[in-house]
Amino acid sequence: MSKIRSICVYCGSSDGINSTNKDAAIILGRAIAAAGIRLVYGGGSRGIMGAVARAAAEGGGKVTGIIPEFLIQHEWHKNQHLENSEIILTKDMHQRKHMMFEKSDAFVALPGGIGTLEELVEVLTWSQLGRHNKPIAIANIDNFWSPLMTLFNHMQDEGFFHSAALARPLIIDRAEDILPTILTEAGLNDVGRINTEGDAGIIERM
Numbered sequence: 001m002s003k004i005r006s007i008c009v010y011c012g013s014s015d016g017i018n019s020t021n022k023d024a025a026i027i028l029g030r031a032i033a034a035a036g037i038r039l040v041y042g043g044g045s046r047g048i049m050g051a052v053a054r055a056a057a058e059g060g061g062k063v064t065g066i067i068p069e070f071l072i073q074h075e076w077h078k079n080q081h082l083e084n085s086e087i088i089l090t091k092d093m094h095q096r097k098h099m100m101f102e103k104s105d106a107f108v109a110l111p112g113g114i115g116t117l118e119e120l121v122e123v124l125t126w127s128q129l130g131r132h133n134k135p136i137a138i139a140n141i142d143n144f145w146s147p148l149m150t151l152f153n154h155m156q157d158e159g160f161f162h163s164a165a166l167a168r169p170l171i172i173d174r175a176e177d178i179l180p181t182i183l184t185e186a187g188l189n190d191v192g193r194i195n196t197e198g199d200a201g202i203i204e205r206m
Contacts, residue, residue, distance in 0.1 A: 004135075004186050006038040006064075007179075008104035010119040012112030014047040021111045024141045024175035025052040028108065031179040033061025040104045042096070043067025043087055048110055057082035064088065064103060066096050097122065106135040106182050111144040128167035135185045137170040139178055145171075 009029075015022050029052040032039050039056040042049050043065030057063050063085035072089070090096040097119060109120040126132055138145050149171065155161040170185060172178050 004037060004105045004183060006040050006104050006106075007032055007182065008040040008100050008107045009052050009110060010042070010107065010112060010116045011048040011052060011110035012116055013042070013044045013049045014113075015051075016048070016111055018111070018142055018144075020142050021048055021144070022051045024139060025049075025110055026055040027175040028052055028110070028139070028178055029055025029057075029061070030059045031176070032056050033059030035179060035183075036061075037179075038062040038064060040064045040066065040100055042100075044071070048112065052110070053082060053085070057085055060084070066090060066099050066103075068092055068096050101126075101132075104134070106137070106186065108137045108139055108178055108182070109145070110139045111141055117148070124167045124169060128162070135170060135182050136167075137172055137178055137182055139175065140171050140173050141175065 009025075009032075011025060012021070025048045029039065033056045039053065039061060041053055041063070044050055044067065045053070053063050053065060061084065063082055065085065065087045067087065068090050070092075088099065090099060100119075101123065107120075107123050109116060120136075120138070123132075123134075123136055127134070127136060138149075140146060140149070152161065161167075170181055172181050
């Protein structure tokens with residue numbers, strides 16, 4: 001596993017109703033900056049997305065936002081430009097997701113909506129298909145993602161989650177543990193996956 005130089009954070013463009021979501025974003029953004037790692041995110045200035053970017057930038061970190069042109073008026077404002085940051089415009093969502101993947105060495109899913117879910121599932125699918133071995137962390141803040149984990153385990157029980165060992169996300173409950181867990185995972189072995197042979201479930205809780 002190569003050194004973690006950049007981390008992509010998938011998250012909501014709104015705050016949600018639980019204040020711990022935004023708190024987790026701030027903690028993660030600060031930790032990424034303190035570690036000298038670049039933050040790659042969806043480019044928005046609102047909600048959890050904006051919070052993680054501001055925290056990273058204010059902490060002296062480098063930030064790359066990637067956003068489709070059609071979302072500029074809805075999610076990004078020029079007067080909220082961050083220090084040490086760049087905004088990359090793409091033609092569509094497909095190009096945005098591909099560029100986020102290419103520029104990142106690991107992925108984190110904070111709480112978010114259907115867009116966050118879609119991004120997370122896609123990067124998990126690519127991992128299951130053997131297209132990458134980059135660490136993928138699910139930040140299960142206040143059990144936000146627990147229903148999804150239940151579904152993943154159900155898929156495996158029903159025989160639909162093939163090559164599950166290749167798509168085993170790191171499930172992390174505390175924002176403070178996200179970055180340390182990813183960095184530990186990156187150094188465990190050549191394929192960047194924890195040895196979980198004998199574990200019946202697809203989810204490994206850290």
